[in-house]
Amino acid sequence: MDAEILSIGEELLLGETVDTNSAWIARMLSCAGVKARHFQTVGDELAEIKAAFRLAMSRSGLIVATGGLGPTEDDLTREGLCEACGGIEMEYRPEVLRWMSERVGRPMESLAECNKRQAMVPRGAAMFRNEWGTAPGIYLERDGRHIFLLPGVPREMRGLFEKYALPIVREKFARGGExxxxxxxxxxxxxxxxxxxxxxxxxxxxxxxxxxxxxxxxxxxxxxxxxxxxxxxxxxxxxxxxxxxxxxxxxxxxxxDSDTLASVCARILLSKGLTVAIAESCTGGLLCGALTAIPGISRSFLEGAVVYSNDAKILRAGVPAGLIAEKGAVSAEVAAAMAEGIRKGLGADIGIGVTGIAGPTGGTPEKPVGLVYFGCSSRIGTETFHRRFPGERDTIRERSVQTALDMLRRAAMRI
Amino acid sequence: MDAEILSIGEELLLGETVDTNSAWIARMLSCAGVKARHFQTVGDELAEIKAAFRLAMSRSGLIVATGGLGPTEDDLTREGLCEACGGIEMEYRPEVLRWMSERVGRPMESLAECNKRQAMVPRGAAMFRNEWGTAPGIYLERDGRHIFLLPGVPREMRGLFEKYALPIVREKFARGGExxxxxxxxxxxxxxxxxxxxxxxxxxxxxxxxxxxxxxxxxxxxxxxxxxxxxxxxxxxxxxxxxxxxxxxxxxxxxxDSDTLASVCARILLSKGLTVAIAESCTGGLLCGALTAIPGISRSFLEGAVVYSNDAKILRAGVPAGLIAEKGAVSAEVAAAMAEGIRKGLGADIGIGVTGIAGPTGGTPEKPVGLVYFGCSSRIGTETFHRRFPGERDTIRERSVQTALDMLRRAAMRI
Structure with missing residues (x-):
């Protein structure tokens, strides 16, 4: 049976928000053996939402709609579905307000009037408690169609989809088959x-x-x-x-599967009891940020230094001032000195140094935008390499983070 | 008159590619005074493409379709449009092969047979030369509908849209309309x-x-x-x-509009010539990472210290060891000491300190997961406050970053 994904929200039609939900849901569905054949996007207008559901119900057995479940007047997904189904009534579901009050830690009576709109849902629908926000997920079976309404906030949508919608999809669509x-x-x-x-x-x-x-x-x-x-x-x-x-x-x-470069780094570091310290310049904190995204990393990650200015490179990472003057802040020698210096500070097993030119300005013919030097220091010694990344500031920073994590991963495996 | 955007490609339906084209086109259109009211996404199937064009032509005056213009068998956008228009014929347009041969620097005769498919276009259509790739843009006016076919590669699509489609849209749709x-x-x-x-x-x-x-x-x-x-x-x-x-x-x-907390912080800091240094613990580098996303910030941002361990807080941010022992690493006093210590290191105008419990472990009844202390130090003095954020590790870190940026913004405005 085919699936269809509806995205609802004026911010999508205005191009203010890029819809990442549809692709994510499609990927999850395809992993469950269900093919999405249509995506639709409409704004916060009741007639359009209704028409989109009508069209979807005419051709698809599984419909996942995101967005338009908030507390405000322009959140009309519930109403649109009711109308598309030929006029299902809405019913008041007290558990929604209870979940909300538990979540925000305030008594039910103190919730704003508009929050109460979220407790009105299509009669007969199943409700999914949202642990990541306030709008509950909604599941309705109607004329053999399976319809899920999920919030548009990606984190909330993903949590609800994985926990509640996916098991139902697997059961209803994969049963008895391959x-x-x-x-x-x-x-x-x-x-x-x-x-x-x-x-x-x-x-x-x-x-x-x-x-x-x-x-x-x-x-x-x-x-x-x-x-x-x-x-x-x-x-x-x-x-x-x-x-x-x-x-x-x-x-x-x-x-x-769910491994990332950061999670693999963390796993190796923690399992081998190794510690790491990072001195980063052009990545501006994102390398530390990626590694510290992993719970429990505090046992391995001692410190990071975002040594943006030359003074910081000297003071915090122990880079000799003369080396910066001679080789330039963006050089293999400074990357090596940063890695060695930050490693010594608190006696880490591995020291990492990253220095480069993220742009858009600051490039020269010899050292163009996108040139990044990487240094890695451990008891085995210090090694450096460089990359020249294409793209813009964000891309260069992101690629530099990934490259540094891969360097850290390989170093942690070796020592 | 309303606009509709069609995205065509199997990779979109599988969720392997996130459709950024539709949002970009919608934004460009809305700036030209044209509202996109529908997006549709379909795969590389002729019947689906035809049906999508039919639906779009029934309700929209301007249709922009991206994707499916390549040289291979599964690029069927041109055919789908012809069928949706009730059977327009395709005609051979030699200029397309000439553009292609000039672009790849090979004689027309040497082009692969499949490239010649790209020279077959709906009869009567106007062609736009693609300077960024091989697939030309196509423009057809039919029954009062204005239909653009553009390649799916974002760079090519954007180039062709800005250079050729947008001027036509402005002329046909903005004149006399709202x-x-x-x-x-x-x-x-x-x-x-x-x-x-x-x-x-x-x-x-x-x-x-x-x-x-x-x-x-x-x-x-x-x-x-x-x-x-x-x-x-x-x-x-x-x-x-x-x-x-x-x-x-x-x-x-x-x-x-395009302002973010980080960009506003950067604007204020740079315009007032203020410098900042950051000591962050639970945010693990993300606060520095957010601020350094802004080009040119190196003139204001001196350094960041990701002081994850207590030793790092003492060594890098000058927090007295006794203070950590007495008050705990997550406390208003330590946040203040971090802000003051990091500010003094390189003599920044503003020092920021963030310390908290991002979870999932490490919480206690008095200091639960989500509790974060913020400190801000400047010549006016040092102030602290705390927040208790709901949610998981990622959310707590993200909210902490935003809260710290807002604190920095307010401080930069005041001094």
């Missing part, structure tokens, strides 16, 4: 075209598992979707191709 | 429901300007869409309501 297993292998440091060439024999149309690649934030991922009459059959098909792919890409693979 | 002005005011520190209550009289349905609110990352934004027969009329309608809203929300408004 079993589907999905696995992703994540690679770093290899261009997508090279990766494709190495594994092209696994990527034939119609093969089982179906193998595809995608790139996001410099990470190249290989997704395998294996099918079988039983879970074991699917697992066997998967295992065979997975081992071929692992062999072809071995040195580039850093993790699988 | 003008639309869009403005957003961004607030921080006020819950959306409170904000709505303060400005609910401006949010009546059908009012001009149309006023709506949205929340993203703790920032509550009020969007005003004003309409008028002339730009002046729209501007007058906007100005009247804007001043009412500004009055109602004055102390919470920090910026408008």
């Amino acid at each position: 079993r589907i297993l999905v696995k992703e292998l994540h690679c770093f440091g290899i261009p997508e075209s090279d990766l494709n060439q190495r594994i092209c024999e696994c990527m034939r149309r119609g093969a089982n598992p179906d193998v595809g690649t995608r790139v996001a934030q410099g990470v190249c991922s290989v997704r395998m979707v294996a099918r079988g009459r039983t879970e074991q059959e699917a697992a066997e098909a998967m295992a065979q191709v997975e081992s071929r792919i692992r062999e072809a890409l071995s040195e580039y693979i850093f993790g699988e | 003008r639309i002005l869009v403005k957003e005011l961004h607030c921080f520190g006020i819950p959306e429901s409170d904000l709505n209550q303060r400005i609910c009289e401006c949010m009546r349905r059908g009012a001009n300007p149309d006023v709506g609110t949205r929340v993203a990352q703790g920032v509550c934004s009020v969007r005003m869409v004003a309409r008028g027969r002339t730009e002046q009329e729209a501007a007058e309608a906007m100005a009247q309501v804007e001043s009412r809203i500004r009055e109602a929300l004055s102390e919470y408004i920090f910026g408008e």
